[in-house]
Amino acid sequence: MAPPEALADAPVWSRQVLDEARRRIEPFVHRTPVLTSSTLDERLGARVFFKCENFQKIGAFKIRGATNALRSMDPERRARGVVTHSSGNHAQAVALAARSLGVAAHVVMPRTAPAVKRAAVAGYGAHILPCEPTLAAREETTAAVIEETGAVLVHPYNDAAIIAGQATAAMELVEDVPGLDVVLVPVGGGGLAAGTGLAVSYLSPETRVVGAEPTGADDAFRSFEAGRIVPVATPTTIADGLLATVGTLTFPLLREHLERIVTVTDEQIVAAMRFLWERLKIVVEPSGAVPLAALLTGELDLRGRRVGVILSGGNVDLERLPWTAGG
Amino acid sequence: MAPPEALADAPVWSRQVLDEARRRIEPFVHRTPVLTSSTLDERLGARVFFKCENFQKIGAFKIRGATNALRSMDPERRARGVVTHSSGNHAQAVALAARSLGVAAHVVMPRTAPAVKRAAVAGYGAHILPCEPTLAAREETTAAVIEETGAVLVHPYNDAAIIAGQATAAMELVEDVPGLDVVLVPVGGGGLAAGTGLAVSYLSPETRVVGAEPTGADDAFRSFEAGRIVPVATPTTIADGLLATVGTLTFPLLREHLERIVTVTDEQIVAAMRFLWERLKIVVEPSGAVPLAALLTGELDLRGRRVGVILSGGNVDLERLPWTAGG
Numbered sequence: 001m002a003p004p005e006a007l008a009d010a011p012v013w014s015r016q017v018l019d020e021a022r023r024r025i026e027p028f029v030h031r032t033p034v035l036t037s038s039t040l041d042e043r044l045g046a047r048v049f050f051k052c053e054n055f056q057k058i059g060a061f062k063i064r065g066a067t068n069a070l071r072s073m074d075p076e077r078r079a080r081g082v083v084t085h086s087s088g089n090h091a092q093a094v095a096l097a098a099r100s101l102g103v104a105a106h107v108v109m110p111r112t113a114p115a116v117k118r119a120a121v122a123g124y125g126a127h128i129l130p131c132e133p134t135l136a137a138r139e140e141t142t143a144a145v146i147e148e149t150g151a152v153l154v155h156p157y158n159d160a161a162i163i164a165g166q167a168t169a170a171m172e173l174v175e176d177v178p179g180l181d182v183v184l185v186p187v188g189g190g191g192l193a194a195g196t197g198l199a200v201s202y203l204s205p206e207t208r209v210v211g212a213e214p215t216g217a218d219d220a221f222r223s224f225e226a227g228r229i230v231p232v233a234t235p236t237t238i239a240d241g242l243l244a245t246v247g248t249l250t251f252p253l254l255r256e257h258l259e260r261i262v263t264v265t266d267e268q269i270v271a272a273m274r275f276l277w278e279r280l281k282i283v284v285e286p287s288g289a290v291p292l293a294a295l296l297t298g299e300l301d302l303r304g305r306r307v308g309v310i311l312s313g314g315n316v317d318l319e320r321l322p323w324t325a326g327g
Numbered sequence: 328m329a330p331p332e333a334l335a336d337a338p339v340w341s342r343q344v345l346d347e348a349r350r351r352i353e354p355f356v357h358r359t360p361v362l363t364s365s366t367l368d369e370r371l372g373a374r375v376f377f378k379c380e381n382f383q384k385i386g387a388f389k390i391r392g393a394t395n396a397l398r399s400m401d402p403e404r405r406a407r408g409v410v411t412h413s414s415g416n417h418a419q420a421v422a423l424a425a426r427s428l429g430v431a432a433h434v435v436m437p438r439t440a441p442a443v444k445r446a447a448v449a450g451y452g453a454h455i456l457p458c459e460p461t462l463a464a465r466e467e468t469t470a471a472v473i474e475e476t477g478a479v480l481v482h483p484y485n486d487a488a489i490i491a492g493q494a495t496a497a498m499e500l501v502e503d504v505p506g507l508d509v510v511l512v513p514v515g516g517g518g519l520a521a522g523t524g525l526a527v528s529y530l531s532p533e534t535r536v537v538g539a540e541p542t543g544a545d546d547a548f549r550s551f552e553a554g555r556i557v558p559v560a561t562p563t564t565i566a567d568g569l570l571a572t573v574g575t576l577t578f579p580l581l582r583e584h585l586e587r588i589v590t591v592t593d594e595q596i597v598a599a600m601r602f603l604w605e606r607l608k609i610v611v612e613p614s615g616a617v618p619l620a621a622l623l624t625g626e627l628d629l630r631g632r633r634v635g636v637i638l639s640g641g642n643v644d645l646e647r648l649p650w651t652a653g654g
Contacts, residue, residue: 033360033362035360035382038384052608054608055362055607055608057365274645277610277645280382281379281381281382281609281610281611282609282610283604283608283609283610284608314608318601318604318605318648318650318651319651321645321648321651323645323646324645324646324651
C-alpha cells in the first residue's frame with residue numbers, strides 16, 4: 001500500500017543524504033576558511049569561529065544549495081533548463097550552477113532590480129527576464145517560461161536538495177572546529193538554518209543551534225512562538241537576504257533543531273557589519289552580520305563558550321554603504 | 328685591528344638571523360592565511376596567492392618588525408621606554424609591542440592626524456605627543472622625549488631588527504606555497520621589501536622578487552635607476568603607507584634581492600583595491616593593493632606562473648573610501 005501523498009512527499013533526512021550532497025558539490029564549491037578575532041574574544045569572554053561563506057563562490061553560501069539541486073536532478077529533466085525568480089544571491093548561484101552543467105538558466109527579475117545585480121547574474125550567462133515589480137507579474141512571467149521551455153523551477157529554500165546543499169557549510173565548520181557549544185545562523189526562508197540544524201544534529205549533537213533574524217522580518221521568531229508559520233506582511237530590514245518567510249519544509253526543521261531565535265535591529269546589524277569590516281578586515285553583507293549582531297546583544301550567555309558563526313555572504317554595493325553619505 | 332665603523336655597523340645577514348626573528352615573534356603575531364581568487368587566476372592566466380597581512384594584529388605586517396625590534400632589545404635599555412614618530416601602522420605596532428612587554432611607548436604625532444588614528448594608537452596604551460605638522464617640530468618633540476625619558480627610538484624601516492621581523496611574512500608565504508615563480512611586495516621605506524628579498528633569497532632562491540610602488544612616490548624606482556638613493560621632494564599618493572624614502576639599510580638589500588620595481592598610478596591602485604574588496608571580500612588599504620595593481624598592468628609577463636602577493640595591510644577609514652562621495 002502506498003503511503004499517503006503528504007508523507008510520500010516529505011523528505012526523509014539522514015546523515016547519508018547530507019554526506020551525498022557534500023560529495024556531489026565538493027568539486028564545485030570552496031571549502032571556506034574559519035577566521036577568529038582576539039579582540040572580539042576578549043570583549044565577549046568567549047571563543048568565536050567565523051565560517052566565511054562570504055569567500056564562497058558567487059560571494060555567498062547559496063552556490064552550495066543550487067549546485068546540489070541542479071546536480072541531483074534527473075539529467076533529462078535538467079536539460080530543459082532551470083528557472084528561478086530572485087534578484088539576490090540565489091539567482092547568481094542558479095546561474096553559475098547551470099553554466100557549469102551547460103544547461104540554460106532563466107532568471108525572472110523585477111525591472112527595478114539594481115543594475116549591479118542584473119550584471120552579476122548576466123555575467124554567469126543566465127537569461128534575464130525583466131518583469132514588473134509585483135508578485136503577480138513575477139509568478140506570471142515564471143509560469144510563462146516554464147510553459148514555453150519546460151524549465152524546472154529551483155526554489156531558493158523550500159526544497160530538500162537546497163537544504164541539504166546549504167547544510168554542507170555547517171558540516172565543514174563542525175569538522176574544522178570540534179567541540180563547539182553553539183552555532184549561530186541567520187534565518188531568512190530558513191534553508192541555511194534548517195541545513196545547519198540538520199548537519200549539527202548528525203555531526204555534533206552536543207552543539208546547540210540558534211537562529212538570528214532582523215526584527216523587521218521576524219517571521220521565524222513569530223512562527224516559533226505561535227507553533228505555525230506566521231508571515232510578516234511587509235518585511236523591512238537592511239538585511240535584504242532575510243526578507244523571505246520560512247517554508248513548509250524549512251519551518252519543521254527549525255522547530256526540531258534550533259534552540260531559539262534571537263532578533264536584532266537594523267542598527268545592531270550595521271554595528272556588527274562594521275565590526276567585521278573594521279576588525280576582521282572582511283567584507284560581509286548585512287544579512288551575514290545578523291548572527292554576530294545577535295551575539296553582541298549579550299542576550300545569550302556565552303562566557304567561556306566556543307561559538308560558531310556562519311557569515312552567510314559578502315555581496316554589497318560598495319558605493320552604497322550604510323555608514324557613508326551614499327549609503 | 329677594529330674594522331672601519333661603517334662596516335662594523337652594517338648588519339650581517341644570515342638565514343639564522345631571520346629564523347631567530349621568527350621564533351622570537353611567533354607567540355605574538357598571527358600566522359596569516361593565504362587566499363586565492365579563481366576569477367583573478369582566469370583573468371591573468373596565472374595562479375596568484377595573497378598573503379593576507381591585512382588580517383595581522385593591528386591590521387598590518389608592521390607588528391612583526393616592531394615585535395622583533397622590541398623583543399631583541401637589551402631589557403635594561405628597553406625598560407626606559409620606546410619612542411617613534413608616525414601616524415600610521417608603525418605607531419600602532421610599536422604601541423602594541425610595547426604594551427605586551429609592559430614598557431612605555433611614546434608616539435609623536437602631528438596635531439593634524441585623523442582622530443581615528445590617534446584613537447587606535449591610544450587604544451594600545453601609548454602616550455601620544457601631539458606636535459605641529461612639520462618635520463622640525465616632529466624631530467624636536469622626539470628629541471625632547473628621548474632627552475627626558477631616555478626612551479629608545481624605533482625607526483619604522485631603517486633598522487636591522489625591523490627588517491628581519493618584516494621578513495617573516497614572506498618566510499611563511501614561501502613555506503605555505505612552494506614553487507612560487509615570483510613574489511610581489513609594496514615598497515615604501517623598504518623594510519618589508521628588503522625583508523621579503525632576504526627571506527626569499529634564503530628559503531626559495533629560485534623565486535624572483537619584484538617591488539611595486541606608486542608613481543607619485545617612486546623614490547625606490549628612481550633610486551634603482553640611478554644606483555643611489557634619490558628622494559622624491561613631495562611624494563603624493565593615495566597609498567599613504569608608501570610615502571617614505573628608502574633607507575641606507577634597506578636600499579642596498581633592494582638592489583641585491585629585487586629584480587625590478589614596477590610603478591602604478593593612484594587610479595590603478597584604487598581599481599586593484601576595489602577588486603580585492605569586491606571579489607575577494609577583504610578589506611585592504613591602498614598601500615596593500617599596490618602589488619596587485621602592478622600585476623594588473625600586465626607589464627610583467629606572468630602567464631602560467633605562480634605568483635605570491637603580499638597584502639600588507641587593511642587599515643582604512645570606512646567613512647572615506649576612494650569610490651564614495653565621502654572618499
